[in-house]
Amino acid sequence: MINAARHELLAKVAAMYYEGDMTQSDIAAALDLSRVKIYRLLKEAREAQVVRVLIDWPLKRSPALEARLVERFGLEQALALQTGATDSALLRRQIAQLAARFLESLLADGARLSICFGSTTYEVISAIRPDFQANVRVMQATGSLPHALKEFDSSALTRQLARKLGGEARYLSSPLLADNAEAAAVIREQAVVRHALEQVRRADIALVGIGDLDPATSGFVRAGVAGSGQLRSYRERGAIGDMAWQIFDRAGQPFPCELNGRIIGVTLDELSALPRTVAVAVGLNKAAAIAGALRSGAINVLCTDEATAASVLEDGM
Template sequence: MQAEDQPNPNEEPDLLTNAITVARLYYYQQMTTTDIARELDLSRSKVSRLLSYARDNGLVEIRIHDPREHARQLESQLRSRFGLARAQVVSVPEMAGETEWLQRVASHAAAYLNTIVASHMVIGIAWGNTVNEIVARLTPKATVNVDVVQLNGSGNTLSMATAFSSEIIMRFAANYDARPQPFPVPAFFEFAETRTALWRERSVRALLALQQRCDIALFSVGAPSAGVPSHVHSGGYLEPQDIESVTADGAVGDIATVFFRADGSYEDIALNARTSGPDLALFRSVKHAICVVSGTGKVASLRAALRGGFMNELIIDEPTARLLLAQASAEER
């Protein structure tokens, strides 16, 4: 724009008034520059110059309210308070309900996985409703020499290998051209001695060794009070006496069918002697131990898992993240 085209305050004493008038019509009434020019009997170029003058001289302040900005603040607080390497908070419409929250968090997690899954990796999967939602939203990515290993068995009193968990492992592996490594054992053994004996089998030892080599572990936390119930709690895996046992032992949640207390301890919970899930210490050594959580009903379980140090990455919806931080702050008072 040439200098002579600029508004000149010395030549137009009412420049300020005109600039404010034009700005009000443009920003408040959503009028086009053509409509404003017609209404004020000005040229379109004059209207454009007045708008520029209003912006350049502080008469107009434009703000963009990014809903992700608050999410970034929450991520920083989560990393600092819980010692996480990475925290990702997903903005969700609070009134939409927890089913939609889960879908949005799962979409975010699926997209993130494609940024870190690479060739020559071992990926451990703890099956469940959250991971199932993630797998449904994966986009194909070609890799070589990748193993996708199931971290805990899924057999119950009706079947040794359920379609639910098998499909999760197979679909995840197919998405990355990887080798699926299912774990065809019960989720919970009837006798701890049976597990001990089976764990001595060469084929089972090979699979357990593969679990220990995980570069990525993908899981959620189980909670009986979650708005979207955890599959292990809603799928008939726990007998009434099992529920009584873990309750008596003070368990508040599980990861890969291994239960833990509010303080993060788990070693002497009776039912864990019969579970097929890995020792939770495994998750402390995995490069990407990714816990994906959605729903405020999981906050107590998540806080306990954080105390236990069972994750170094967290993907969570914003309302649940806020509640988690609020409860942690209240606890410190």
């Protein structure tokens, strides 16, 4: 810490420069010091944080929390939105927007993006600016449902996103859920499916949501993939969350259950192997699931809000 008199001098020079719009030479003349000295004082003022340049982002974030998440879970990046929103729908939309802006910054021409559809990723995709163009190849990473729930209609969304981004779509022409593990294996062996999944594994970026298996709200139930009783029993036996329709435990390890075997789509191991997996999730109730997902090592970037981030860190202690 610098002493008070110097602090005062630094602040004074900084005020003359930044608030008084004087040039360094003017200040030097006014204070009877050399120009270089003023330059050095200004530099010192910046270094000592006597002057701070604050940038007001349309979406405000919490760098401190982000840094802790990055360190704690070995992430590449974390995004924690500062928000006063209490309404959960509004909050979700804000997070989706944050994630969309981030994705846009990531997607360069020729990028290959794998998408695991869920209600959160649906919102992220909606939040991507219609005029954003990047010629991206969009790949459907999980199979399709038989019925047309708008936020779970994977192939429609894949196409929509590809068109929005001005790129091409690669579909995973397969049901999301097979009747049993054997059938799932057969389906995965089909040329089109195998080929599509291979493409998914070659993505530069994957986008996933994280679920908490809550029987009341889980996409599993809404999509009719699992019953609420089934989820309850999984949770009791140690399952903590899901991502890309794969259920995992507290440690982020695949949870041994027949459901995981029946899903046709990218696996957690495959997600881990991708260069960059971006996960989006909010809600205090999801904190444990998110912490588990982060422990799996499959995620490189987490996009969430402050409150959830804090809760995840607590859980991760």
